[in-house]
Amino acid sequence: MDSGKIFRIGFLGMGTVAQGVWKHLQANREIMRQRLGGEIELAKACVRDISKRRAVEIPESKLTQDPYEIINDPSIDIVCELMGGTGKALELTLAALRAGKVVVSANKAVICSHGAEIFAEARKCGGAYFFEASVAGGIPIIKVLREGLIANRFSLIYGILNGTCNYILTRMERENATYETILKDARRLGYVEADESLDIDGWDAAHKIAILAYLAHGCWIGTDKMLVTGIRGIRLEDMIWARDFNCRVKLIAAIRKLENGALFASVYPALLPLTDVVANVNEVYNAVSLNGDVVGRTVHIGRGAGQDATASAVIADISDALKYLLGAPAQMSVADLAEPRMATLDEVDGDFYLRFEVEDKAGVLATIASVLAKEDISIKLLHQRKHDSSGKAWIVMTTHKTTEGAIKKACQSLSSLPVVSSEPFVIRIFDSQV
Amino acid sequence: MDSGKIFRIGFLGMGTVAQGVWKHLQANREIMRQRLGGEIELAKACVRDISKRRAVEIPESKLTQDPYEIINDPSIDIVCELMGGTGKALELTLAALRAGKVVVSANKAVICSHGAEIFAEARKCGGAYFFEASVAGGIPIIKVLREGLIANRFSLIYGILNGTCNYILTRMERENATYETILKDARRLGYVEADESLDIDGWDAAHKIAILAYLAHGCWIGTDKMLVTGIRGIRLEDMIWARDFNCRVKLIAAIRKLENGALFASVYPALLPLTDVVANVNEVYNAVSLNGDVVGRTVHIGRGAGQDATASAVIADISDALKYLLGAPAQMSVADLAEPRMATLDEVDGDFYLRFEVEDKAGVLATIASVLAKEDISIKLLHQRKHDSSGKAWIVMTTHKTTEGAIKKACQSLSSLPVVSSEPFVIRIFDSQV
Structure with missing residues (x-):
């Protein structure tokens, strides 16, 4: 089948x-024509600097510095917003939707902070908004979530x-190296975003879990309503001690619906049992x-970033945009739930791993134990590990089931004790049961 | 959005x-209406015995024994072929397509043996044919392959x-149990198909890899053109010795495109390194x-069978059928390639694990080594393991890179040696590099 139509794409x-999308689309025009019956044309790209040399050659006639030359061009059907950021990207996304364009985006930040507005506009304008590349790079997780597992x-x-x-985390564990050493190397390799806190402190993962939460539960959860902790406090010793529990430390983003209906969204370092396939996903891979209540558990693994993996996801969206232009119904009318109830810390329970430094002297353990007892926290395992330096020791412990609220209070009490000389570092023992 | 249309589904x-589909569709009508703008109605089901008690209650007015009451009913839009088998299923599938129905199927056997005919008919009739449930149960692998990774x-x-x-295999390894013991248990639990050879000898996996090969390469590969070996010959000792190589034995189905363009389709027991996530997929799960040349590697894991997981996939197809009926282009016009060139055994190389029984006497190893040398097979590691019974020993060896052809000839020569008292059992050391 072949509709004979040519659909024109503009890039912001x-x-x-x-550039990855441009390159691979050139190579894939024929297959998309065959599979979908629509042809695509790389029409125009808005750039800051027209004369800049690029790895992909684009004729100067297709370049512009004015985004509205694309948005207001009636011959352009699909707009790919790949500029990033939130301010200008939001303005142009809304303008493109209002101009009747189908918009494809890889911009998790703008979706996370303005998703409700963008989706409302898309619905109102009869346009469509596709964003596969915004979560988990090349893994088609958005399609899996809302189509494959509908x-x-x-x-x-x-x-x-x-x-x-x-x-x-992978390199710390493999090379017995400290966090600081590997972070330096990751910076050198260009793996860390300019605003390091996005990666290291968990905000990037929080943006992505917000998008998955929207798809699963139909509501937008701000990162201010999540429990977000990054990997900054993780020590090499945690990675090593994790092995004693047949576990591995991973930064886990999660959205959980409690039995009482409340939602809990979080990003934190967690101990995953080595028997969980997710614990065996290493390096730059995402999982x-x-x-699902019908299918049971499915797991999807792939590259979470990079030119080609992300381009693969953007091209999948362009192909869905084509289907939409050829008559497919829009697929984004998830019912917007009323404001969801977010779980309080006292509602969320689990087992915990705590690690902190103490003065190595008599009576310390008794003091600690009494602080935990006050919060009804029952210790499962406690290990005092000698420092090589004098006078201090690490306490490593795991708890029986308790709540996030109790752990928070216990940590506050512990850190105010004179014998405790480091802020307690908490790693959740991840409960993958539902 | 809401098209207001009601689409009627008939079941063969x-x-x-x-029954799983019927049950969950009843629960999901509203969400599908919200997301897709089309409503569904469970219209009719063709059964052998109308009076039979079923877990799902279906009013007798919706039951028929005549499939053509569904196929020839102009008010029915979607036909779900969930009867299995190849003869009658093929006839009814073609008839339904000719009657203009959209057909949803979970029937891997009929697709594998008559896919070309079915897809040609679907194209000709302007109908559409969806078959997500035919491969890997609840994992939406067909959607991932042809849409998410287009x-x-x-x-x-x-x-x-x-x-x-x-x-x-999982239970043999975990419980140090023999193949026969666990097979008996699997039978008792109803996990083994009535025709056991389908599961145990690899034919079911071969059907599924044929479908994935079609989606990836646009051609139908008959199981007669594949290398298919099941798990019947695996001994508990193989599972144990695999650990010495930091590997696990899995039955692996694969379709590989060699650098010279030839295709190689196979199902066989293979040693996977424990670092491969696929090696950590256990029990009834599929992976x-x-x-992909753009995205790199992605891995998808989930339940490969069972009422609910399969129903989840069928419902995803019904939702795609709805989209098609609401105007989406059909997605099955993969170019049918000319007959592909299948690789010969001499073109396919790899490392191998061989295990066989010998008379435990002087000179045996020299004889074996010379047989292998004749085929240019270089031994990487050889282990002679004593039997507890007298006079025999197991030879376990791995090879350096050689070809399937050489291994086949070597095994034939080995088994004709008087000192070799068991057919050599081959386990491929799986090469996941591309």
Whole structure:
């Protein structure tokens, strides 16, 4: 079949990912024509600097510095927003939707902070908005979640959503290296975003879990309503001690629906048992585990970033945009739920691993134990590990089931004790049961 | 959005999977209406015995024994073929397509043996044919392969496609149990198909890899053109000795495109390194690893069978059928390649693990070594392991890179040696590089 139509694509931004899309689309025109019956034309790209040399050759006649030359061009059908950022990207996305364009985006930040507005505009304008590349790079997780598993409700979605953190943790463990050493190397390799806190402190993963939460539960959860901790506090010793529990430390993003209906969204370092496939996903790879009420558990693994992996996802969106232009119904009318109830820390329970430094003297353990007892926290295992330096020791312990709230209070009490000389570092023992 | 249309579904067959679909569709009507703008109605089911009690209650007015009451009913839009088998299923599928129905199927056997005919008919009739449930149960692998990863060519696809075999291998390894013991248990639990050879000898996995090969390469590869070996010959000792190589034995189905363009399709027991996530997929779970030229490697894991997992896939297809009926272009016009060139055994290389029984006497190793040398096979590691019974020993060896052809000839020569008292059992050391 062949509709004979040619659909024209305009690009906002021509950075690494956009160049990858341009390159691979040129190679894939024929297959998309065969499979979908629509042809595509790379029509125009808006860039900051027209004369800049690029790895992909684009005729100067197709370049512009004015995004509205693309948005207001009635011959352009699809706009790829690959410029990033939130301010200008939001303005142009809304303008493109209002101009009747189908918009494809890889911009998790703008979706996370303005998703409700963008989707409302898309619905109102009869346009469509595709964003596969915004979560987990090349893994087609958005398509899996809302099409392949459409029959399901998801009580738990969790996974590794930040490749940079996974790369750092993997190398720390493999090379017995400290966090600082590997972080330096990751910076050198260009793996860390300019705003390092996005990666290291978990905000990038938080943006992505917010998008998955929207798809699964139909509501937008701000990162301010999540429990977000990054990998900054992880010590090499944690990686090593994790092995004693047959576990591995991973930065896990999760959205869980509690039995009482409340949602809990989080990003934190967690101990995953080595028997969990997610624990065996290393380096820059991402993994997403979906617990569906019909299908059971599925897990999807792939590269979470990089030019080609992200381009693969953008091209999948362009192909869906084509299908939409050829008559497919829009697929984004997830019912917007009323404001969801977010779980309080006292509702969320689990087992915990705590690690902190103490003065190595008599009576310390008794003091610690009484602090924990006050919060009804029952110790499962406690290990005092000698420092090589004098006078201090590490306490490593795991708890029986308790709540996030109790752990938070206990940590506050512990850090105020004179004998405790480091802020307690918490690693959740991840519960993948639903 | 809401098109206000109601689409009517008829079922051919009302067995376990169909009942799962019926049950979950009733629960999901509203969400599909919200997401797709089309409503569905469970219109009619063709069964062998109308009066039979079923777990799902279906009013007698919706039951028929005549499939043509569904196929020739102009008010029915979608036909779900969930009866299985090849003869009658083919006839009814073609008849339904000719009657203008959209057909959804979970029937891998009929697709594998008559796919070319079915797809040609679907194209000719302007109908559409969806078959997500035919491969890897609840994993939406067909959607991932042809939509989510549309930008990619696949040089290697491999994975665990038969849950029954994976269950048997997992339990053998965990419980140090023999193949026969666990097979008996799997039978008792109803995990083994009535025709056991389908599972145990690899034919079920071969059907599934044929479908993935079609999607990736656009051609139908008959199982007669594949190298197919099941798990029947695996001994507990192989599972144990695999650990010495940091590997696990899995039944792996694969379709590989060699550098020279030839295709090699296979199902065989293979040693996978424990660092491969696929090696850590156990019990009845399936896993599919896709190596795309743009995205790199992605892996997808989930339940490969069972009422609910399969129903999840069928419902995803019904939702795609709805989209098609609402105007989406058909997605099956993969170019049918000319007859592909299948690789000869001499073109396919790799490392191998061989295990066979010999008379434990002087000179045996020299004889064996000379047989292998004749085929230019270089031994990497050779281990003679004593039997507890007298006079015999196991030879376990691995080879350096050689070809399938050389191994085949060497095994023939070995088994004709008087000192070799068991057919050599071959386990491929799986090469996941592309």
